[in-house]
Amino acid sequence: MLMLVPGYAMPPPPAQSTQGEAQAAGAAAAGAAAAAGTEIADEGSQEPVILEGVLGGPQDVADEAIAGSVLVRQGQNRYRIRLTKGLHEVTFGDIADYLAAQMLPPGIPPSELRLISKGKTASREDVLDKSGSNKEFSILLLFREGFHLAEEGTRWMREQAEELTQAEAKITSLAKRVEANFCDAETSLQLAEVAGRVETFLQSVESVRVNATKLPAMEELGPHLLRDRARKANDRLQALRKAVRF
The missing domain is CATH 3.10.20.90 (Phosphatidylinositol 3-kinase Catalytic Subunit; Chain A, domain 1)
Structure with a gap:
């Protein structure tokens, strides 16, 4: 038999967790895992064909x-x-x-x-x-072997083509500022940034494999055409950077 010291009362038993509390705890754990970068598997998320x-x-x-x-x-x-x-x-x-x-x-x-x-x-x-x-x-x-790599290359080429188009538009905009002598330090920084993007593309495009079946549909997105566009953009950038005066 357990004897208690006079004036001491036993603490109440811990309350049973309710279903709502359990769900809240699970949600909190999931949130913590997501915050920590842990991937939570979603079983059955992809149905078999x-x-x-x-x-x-x-x-x-x-x-x-x-x-x-x-x-x-x-x-x-x-x-x-x-x-x-x-x-x-x-x-x-x-x-x-x-x-x-x-x-x-x-x-x-x-x-x-x-x-x-x-x-x-x-x-x-x-x-x-x-x-x-x-x-x-x-x-x-x-x-x-290599099929999935070629598929990834095709997707990469499409994404890079969009970025190259944006870079070409930026070069045209900056060229107007340079030709009008409205240049400042910010203009020089923007030219350097665009030049870095174009140079990175030129270094990468040589090693990218593209699914041959996608080339006819890509037309202007072919690796050789994109490389030629990037080279022209790079040449124009170098000329603009030399012409900058501020």
């Missing part, structure tokens, strides 16, 4: 006309292709062409797809299965 199509016939072809099927796996994504021909008559090239044309996001050429079967990279000319089996055939889909 599940598509089905028919190679060699209309999408509503009768089941009795289907000779086999192929399941293509790419991460969580699943692409099921039903075939009107046997597996021994369909090549991996046929599958790659169908995936690029009908199932994958636009702009991905079949040549960038790497199809893995039985642990090996398949050639376009290889047939799916020479045995004549009609069981569902499974393929793993990957992208060839």
Whole structure:
């Protein structure tokens, strides 16, 4: 038995936390994590892609006309292709062409797809299965080395093209001030800032890879044209910086 000193009372038991308090604590912890730069995973935020199509016939072809099927796996994504021909008559090239044309996001050429079967990279000319089996055939889909790098290069080129256009407009504005002899220390600083941006672009553009399939649509955004624009802008900047008088 616990004996208490006269005049001493036991402290009240701790109150049970309510659901609202628990939620508030969770929100506070999440806020603290965000403030500290901790990334909080959002499970299920990206739904897997599940598509089905028919190679060699209309999408509503009768089941009795289907000779086999192929399941293509790419991460969580699943692409099921039903075939009107046997597996021994369909090549991996046929599958790659169908995936690029009908199932994958636009702009991905079949040549960038790497199809893995039985642990090996398949050639376009290889047939799916020479045995004549009609069981569902499974393929793993990957992208060839450098594809994602080229995609990033294309995105970078678009962003840099916008910045180069802004730099050219700034150069034109500063040129008017220089030609009118309205120059001061701020003009010189702005010229130096724009020159730094243009020089950085020139140093980077040589090493950037661009997805070849995007070049026709990019037109004036091609690496060579952008490089020529940047060189002209750089030459004009150097001339303006020499002409500054204040």
